[in-house]
Amino acid sequence: MTSRLSGFRNLSVEQRRARAAEAMKVPLALFDALSPDRGLSLGQADHMAENVVGVLGLPVGIATNFVVNGRDILVPMATEEPSVVAAASNLARMTRDHGGFRTSSSVPLMQAQVQILDVADPAGARVRLLSAAEELIALANGQDPALVRFGGGAREISVRLVPSRRQTYVVLHLVVDVRDAMGANAVNTMAEAIAPRAAEIARGRTLLRILTNKADLRLTRVSATFDAGLLGGPDVVENMLDAAEFAVADPYRAATHNKGIMNGVTAVVLATGNDTRAVEAGAHSHAVGPDGRYTAMSRFEKNADGDLVGTLELPMPVGLVGGATKVHPVARANVTLLGVETASELAEIIVAVGLAQNAAAVRALATEGIQRGHMSLHARNVAVTAGATAAEIDTVVARMVADRSVRADAAERILADLRDRP
Structure with a gap:
């Protein structure tokens, strides 16, 4: 099994399902629950909450390239935010030659x-x-x-x-x-x-x-080495170290730095039917140090070879029994795809994704800026909102990104221009 699925993003949804099923040795039918018409039914939803009138759909993407404790895994992530799944996958790729992510957990x-x-x-x-x-x-x-x-x-x-x-x-x-x-x-x-x-x-x-949701006796730890060459070289590593240290020193920066971690963490917690609010409350309370100051959840250092080493320790109160994890068909399918057998295994994958996502954000900030990659993906949403068809989306996105104008009015103007051409 391998999570290194080159070209995965260029496949159709059905092709991605087939490729993921083959890679993780799971039945293709497992993905049926992730179709809007086959997932959580109104009847099931009515038993899960009060005054139910419908269900809310969110995109579920698969993060590739993850190796956690020597095991290749594909990670389902439920998120509406562009660039999250791609960024986590990209930084996970940069750890593979160094053994991927190493984790450990305390007693739950x-x-x-x-x-x-x-x-x-x-x-x-x-x-x-x-x-x-x-x-x-x-x-x-x-x-x-x-x-x-x-x-x-x-x-x-x-x-x-x-x-x-x-x-x-x-x-x-x-x-x-x-x-x-x-x-x-x-x-x-x-x-x-x-x-x-x-x-x-x-x-x-x-x-x-x-x-108490301050679950400070239930900790999960992860470390990973990100290859300096793949990151962009020694200067990028140095810039990332300063960007990360800014978050350690300043609570205003730490809040956004930690939000980047939770972009990855919450997406996996949600995809597996666990309590996102409990995890988020525990994580942010853990970011308050002994001096009472809010600080970065993660730490970054440079090893003797010049590579970037990231570490993260968080409370991770997630489970595999009870709650939506057992009731929600999509959550059940996602847990099966992960192939985890214990809550600790699930927690360790979650913090690995959090660290990868964090490293991706810090790298983007330390190089091209966060907007370039983020807005390229956000542009697709803007194009669709403006009325672009499937055949028009890529052209509209390319024009908006080239013009550095990812806005609804820009998309509408480009569409009008396209459609006026003979």
Whole structure:
């Protein structure tokens, strides 16, 4: 199997499906679910959310060239933004001669918070709760014997004292190994179950009992070496290092730098039916350093050979069981295409795509500027909006890009000129 599919972008949709199916050794019929008339039905959607009136379609593209931990993969990405899939694929190509992306993950631990109010002796309550850890963990695990049977379950508790303008809250954290689930339902159920006993031990009353999306105990890491020659040479590497360091030093730049990472991350999370909001909340909270300053999620360095080395570490609370991942037919097909068997494998692919996407954006900024590649692809949308037919799109796009005028009025003017010709 190989993810190096030269000329993939020049194929028709049907040809791409056939090529991807052959490359990943999956049935061609797998892609049926990705057709608008064969994907999520209104009936299925009506069971997934409230007050359903329809479904929203998004383009699903395949990122090529990815090697993650020695395995070639094709990565489905759901995104409406031009250049994202192409950029990730291009930078993944530049890692192949250096082994691709290397990843690792921590144990999939999620945390629930139980907020306890009106405690007369918060410090004393903290000690009492910690002393009752064994009892509380057993009570939590009694709520989900299936999770325990699969090797997961509540592992420990911690207790924090959180001062506020109203009072000092006693906050119990329940740490749960959620295995291959995202974990929200399991963790919340356990928090609800232990809350009455925790309130009794602390001698207060509980209010909130819910997971935290600051998933800082469930981390996924990736590193990759991007070939200096393929990037454009030593000067490009140096410029990329300065562009990346700007994001480390300045929170205004970091916000856009990190958005580039999430362009890749969110596209794969969405394509596999996982919770984009939970992942985004965890990622951006993780970008706040110990000094309280928001900074870049990724880091870039130069190795002894002059190549660019990128690293990224993010909380990645994604799952393969429960939720839309099992219910949504397109999500199921995309997970099958990835060939992942554990949530950790999925998380590692996601952060690899995030790093590739980030490196692509930094390279574009450090060389030609972000607009050239981005606007070339955006021009297709503009041409279609202006009324260009399939036979006219390429000509309209080429003219707009050459004129550096990717606008609706420019597309309309070019179309009028084309159609006036004999």
